[in-house]
Amino acid sequence: MKKAKKRKAQHIVTLPPSRPSYFKILLKNVLMLAGSILLLILLASYNDGYGWFYDKLLKNNFVFMNEAPNMTYHEKMYYKLGFSWKYLNFIKENTPEDAIILMPPDSIFLPRNKKSDFNSSILSKEWSSYFVYPRKLVYEREKTSSPLYKQANYIAIVDYCGYSKLPYEVKANIRTQYSVLPMQLKNIK
């Protein structure tokens, strides 16, 4: 009896779990892919944030970088920071490393009723100092608070302002709108 039961049990074969057909797997795979692509397209189309990410951050930058692969450091800085950077770089290139440069009043950089070439960041001493480092800047507004004011050995000329601070005369016909000049003539680089 036991032997018969054993023999019967040996004949019971457990079937492996049925696997979906290859076609079904492929179909599911393709449908999931289509869904994934559609999801990203919908996100980029109907959400301003993802739209901005795709158009501005990815596409525009990709196109720009491909169109201007040989842009120099100076061109990039001017492109991003405009005339403020150009002027500060001009100061850096035309003064020695130990120069203390007197900057004009804030109202000269950003006049109230006139369009300015500068952006408001130039009024920040920390920001401007970064571009002329290790040179030191002292602003007209620091006249009473900074001990460096009296030690300034260069003067930043902005919009023809600053010539009157020089101890020597600069003829009107050679004056330029933007410049940086030494307090003492012997300091001319």
Place this chain on the structure above:
Amino acid sequence: MKLIGWITVFFLGLSIINIIAYRIKAIEKISFAFPIGMGANSIIFFIFELLHISLKSIDLIIGIELALGIVLSIITIRKMRPVFSFELIFKKNVLKKSGMLNLSWFFFMGVILFVAYIMIRKSLFWPIVQFDSIAGYDFVAKAMATEGTLNSSIFNSENPVYSIRSLYPPLAPINFGFAYLLGHTSSQIVVLIFFLCTISSFYLFLKRNSTHLCAAFFTLLLLITPEYAAFSTISSSNIPCTFYTSIGMLCLYTWFTEKDQNYFTIGVVLMAFAVWTRTEAIVFAAGGGFMILLDGIRNKKKIPLLIFGLACFAALALWQWYIKQILHASFAQPVLDHITWDPEKLGRMFDQIKHVTFSTVYFGVTILLFIGMVVLNIKNIFSNRDQVILLISIFSTWLLYVAVFYFINTDYTSSSMEGWIFSGYKRGMFCFLPLILFYSANNKISQQVFNKYLSLP
């Protein structure tokens, strides 16, 4: 020199991980190596600074780091006796999984790689032009690389040119300075490395409990979060802080749920480095501390909490001491000097917080997805306690983070906002993104969708 410098930092990070958390996966070690190496790098620079050794001695510093890495590696090899078998690695990790050809996974990974490629190119194409970095961390870095000390001329009392951003903890500025010392023209590479490590580490954490498809989808969601993506290619300390806080929290959560001591050690180190990057990361330390406290109460253990608390406090206190005693720098902190209850201010602040937090322009669908997932999982949260500790940690950390903004000395009217919420709060939210996406991917409903309906046999 550049290559030697970065390989040394990577090697140092890897050897530290091998000493403190040998049992974690090799791929996780690779993903964490740079951030841990850069954290250690900042500490070695800081020790040099305290010993009055010029930080310009870059050859000496790299030599010491290399020697330290070799010593730690020898200790690891002697202690652990690892078996290197190419066949084992190949068979285990590649061949067994090569049968899985999920087209959606390939699509998401393709998009991730393409987006990452453009981010890398953009990051290395543009010079540093961000106001906060120029008037802050990058200026400190540049001066450090030129003068060979953190206590540079920008902190000179006669002509101070530092801002409050210059007084942030030194991990980011030191590594920015390290990049300049190696000969880079921009320190942007540091932010880029942290960004890539965040993405890869996040994928690996998601993959622990879910499918590759789920990990790829949620990693892509993190990568394309508009504001986070925009910041990933510009110079700031927010991206390094995002790595340390979020991955640190995920390590502690993994330790809490899986009882793997290796993740506790890594979590403590990452959280201490977070505080060493930005002071406000201390609120995340509190969130991580909550998990350690809970585990301590359950198992009657005090030591882990003590170690964690000491590590974070040491990072915070050391920098504050340095600012006061060495730099002699001060900047009027814009915080209230006494506790007041001002419901109108709170109302105005929450209006702005609501506007920023739920803005799909800033954070895409991530926040809404998270809220939706919490609502859908209400039953699982209360009956099965699904991810409840993670949720409590996220919400308690967020409340602490919001409280910090309440104590800022502003009334949040339109005339006095000063960008606290629209700038500071918004960037700080980056640290929450990996955590909330981790929950969105790992809750019961998502798991069911990805493991049952979106899996291929």
